[in-house]
Amino acid sequence: MLHYCLKRLATAFLVALFVSILSFFLIRMSGDVAIALAGEGARLEDIEAVRTSHGLDRPLIVQYLDWLGRAATGDFGNSLYFKSPVMELIADKIGNTVILSLAALLFALALGIPLGVLSAVYQGGLIDRLALGIAVVGQALPNFFFALILVMFFAVSLRWVPVSGSETWLHFVLPSIVLGYYITPPFMRIVRAGMVDALEMDFVRTARAKGLSKAKVVLKHALANALVPVVALSGVQLGHLLGGSIVIETIFALDGLGYLAYQSITHKDFPVTQVILLLLAITYVLLTLIADLINAWIDPRIRVS
Amino acid sequence: MTSAFLSPSASSAGAFINKVLSHRGLTLGLILLGIIVFMAVFAPLLVPHDPYDQDLARRMLPPFWNPRANPAHLLGTDNLGRDYLSRMIYGARISLLIGFSVMVISGLVGTGLGLLAGYFGGRVDLFITFIVTTRLAIPVVLVALAVVAFIGNSLLIVILVLGLLKWDRIAVVMRAATQQVRSLDYVAAAEAAGASVPRIILREVLPNVFPQLVVVATVEAASAILLEAALSFLGLGVQPPLPSWGLMISEAKTMMFFAFWTIALPGSMLALLVFAINLVGDGLRDLIVPKGRG
Numbered sequence: 001m002l003h004y005c006l007k008r009l010a011t012a013f014l015v016a017l018f019v020s021i022l023s024f025f026l027i028r029m030s031g032d033v034a035i036a037l038a039g040e041g042a043r044l045e046d047i048e049a050v051r052t053s054h055g056l057d058r059p060l061i062v063q064y065l066d067w068l069g070r071a072a073t074g075d076f077g078n079s080l081y082f083k084s085p086v087m088e089l090i091a092d093k094i095g096n097t098v099i100l101s102l103a104a105l106l107f108a109l110a111l112g113i114p115l116g117v118l119s120a121v122y123q124g125g126l127i128d129r130l131a132l133g134i135a136v137v138g139q140a141l142p143n144f145f146f147a148l149i150l151v152m153f154f155a156v157s158l159r160w161v162p163v164s165g166s167e168t169w170l171h172f173v174l175p176s177i178v179l180g181y182y183i184t185p186p187f188m189r190i191v192r193a194g195m196v197d198a199l200e201m202d203f204v205r206t207a208r209a210k211g212l213s214k215a216k217v218v219l220k221h222a223l224a225n226a227l228v229p230v231v232a233l234s235g236v237q238l239g240h241l242l243g244g245s246i247v248i249e250t251i252f253a254l255d256g257l258g259y260l261a262y263q264s265i266t267h268k269d270f271p272v273t274q275v276i277l278l279l280l281a282i283t284y285v286l287l288t289l290i291a292d293l294i295n296a297w298i299d300p301r302i303r304v305s
Numbered sequence: 306m307t308s309a310f311l312s313p314s315a316s317s318a319g320a321f322i323n324k325v326l327s328h329r330g331l332t333l334g335l336i337l338l339g340i341i342v343f344m345a346v347f348a349p350l351l352v353p354h355d356p357y358d359q360d361l362a363r364r365m366l367p368p369f370w371n372p373r374a375n376p377a378h379l380l381g382t383d384n385l386g387r388d389y390l391s392r393m394i395y396g397a398r399i400s401l402l403i404g405f406s407v408m409v410i411s412g413l414v415g416t417g418l419g420l421l422a423g424y425f426g427g428r429v430d431l432f433i434t435f436i437v438t439t440r441l442a443i444p445v446v447l448v449a450l451a452v453v454a455f456i457g458n459s460l461l462i463v464i465l466v467l468g469l470l471k472w473d474r475i476a477v478v479m480r481a482a483t484q485q486v487r488s489l490d491y492v493a494a495a496e497a498a499g500a501s502v503p504r505i506i507l508r509e510v511l512p513n514v515f516p517q518l519v520v521v522a523t524v525e526a527a528s529a530i531l532l533e534a535a536l537s538f539l540g541l542g543v544q545p546p547l548p549s550w551g552l553m554i555s556e557a558k559t560m561m562f563f564a565f566w567t568i569a570l571p572g573s574m575l576a577l578l579v580f581a582i583n584l585v586g587d588g589l590r591d592l593i594v595p596k597g598r599g
Binding site: 016027136139148250273281 | 435438439441442443444446447448450451452454455527531534535538539540541551554558561562565568572575576577579580583
């Protein structure tokens with residue numbers, strides 16, 4: 001197990017390092033940073049002055065190592081648009097994104113687990129078909145369009161929740177539902193498959209033979225088994241949520257990392273974009289790492305191969 | 306396992322068509338997709354108006370179910386007075402072009418990486434797996450938005466960015482499929498006969514992993530169409546005045562409270578197209594991918 005952990009940790013570290021290199025060079029190649037730093041209407045001399053004062057005339061590899069060295073001490077430079085340190089901006093917004101992601105995950109679990117259980121117990125029944133319908137719609141309906149429909153109904157017509165913003169918990173309801181809806185099908189599928197398997201197993205049959213009621217067998221014995229892979233899947237899906245939150249946070253003007261990413265991109269605020277890209281990548285790597293370790297801990301076959 | 310899909314001799318082609326027709330989901334998907342492709346191909350002949358023609362005297366006309374509708378504009382007009390039906394029809398061209406081009410680019414990259422990793426194994430496999438893992442860690446939406454914003458938004462850039470980002474799942478599927486084919490007898494026979502490696506990969510391996518490629522590439526085309534729509538919706542995809550369905554939703558969203566159809570029509574077309582492609586992908590998986598390999 002220790003060997004497996006170390007191997008996975010090393011890979012995760014290498015991936016993070018590689019992403020940092022990619023994000024640095026990608027953004028440097030996409031435009032002249034000195035022009036962006038000097039701001040609009042800067043004269044040619046100003047741009048050259050900025051270039052030398054910020055060390056942008058040095059070879060890219062030197063600049064990257066310099067950036068990495070500062071990043072290691074927590075200094076990611078200043079935002080060009082917001083004029084404040086990147087770290088402060090991110091620390092400011094990350095809370096909202098964490099709340100949104102967890103609320104979306106909670107929604108997906110609250111919808112996916114019962115539907116998965118019921119569609120396994122009543123295979124081919126109404127709920128099984130409903131679950132399939134939810135999955136098919138989720139695959140085809142654009143998430144921003146779904147968000148607009150919910151806004152039309154629940155924010156504009158019914159006025160139950162606000163249209164946009166992030167001041168109160170009510171502001172998080174619609175964005176969490178939209179984000180959560182799109183990660184519900186994997187939970188339904190994995191719970192359904194687990195339940196179908198578990199219901200066939202000997203210990204469940206034994207429990208039934210002992211005269212336990214069907215509901216009790218399903219809930220106590222089969223569900224406990226079917227829920228095991230849900231823990232690891234939550235980690236992976238949480239990683240996927242972060243990427244999707246850019247579109248959804250922007251639609252709802254929810255002041256989190258995704259909205260900050262959108263604002264930094266539209267204002268060509270590359271220091272912020274670069275750090276958010278790196279942060280999202282590292283979070284994804286860590287979450288999938290945790291998921292893999294949980295899986296390996298549960299299933300010894302994984303850590304041997 | 307070379308399926309009828311690949312060697313359409315007269316009788317097996319007939320058998321395959323029968324199999325397709327007896328699969329309800331696949332038939333429905335092909336019909337829907339066929340209608341949308343027909344719309345896209347014959348758009349100039351089908352549209353009642355030029356989709357780019359503005360007429361400020363006829364702005365925001367309602368669609369035909371509204372009593373104030375103008376019979377010349379069946380689906381009404383947008384806020385610049387452009388005929389909505391014509392823009393909807395031309396929009397099919399953009400979505401299909403995006404889906405197809407991204408599928409080809411990501412298909413080439415993903416298949417190349419998957420074949421190499423699966424065929425050679427060892428260090429090549431380790432290296433390519435690492436590249437795929439890194440790519441998975443990179444948030445597609447953020448990078449696509451950033452590249453389009455920093456370099457410029459055009460249809461070509463959107464296609465290139467999405468094509469060069471969305472090969473990950475194709476590479477994973479192709480790698481696994483190649484590993485399975487690699488261990489089969491006819492590959493060993495070709496090796497023993499002294500065939501060169503490129504020849505073995507292209508002539509023996511590729512035709513046998515092709516069915517899986519078609520299935521996964523279909524799903525990726527659908528997801529590329531949704532991504533382009535999302536990028537265009539955020540204003541960082543294709544440029545106005547192109548009638549991209551995502552862009553049309555974006556342009557109409559300020560008016561959606563009193564003219565809901567302006568977002569409902571392009572949104573439904575997107576969902577319908579993606580639904581059709583997914584049906585075709587799922588149907589093909591049922592028909593051509595051996596059980597347990599999808």
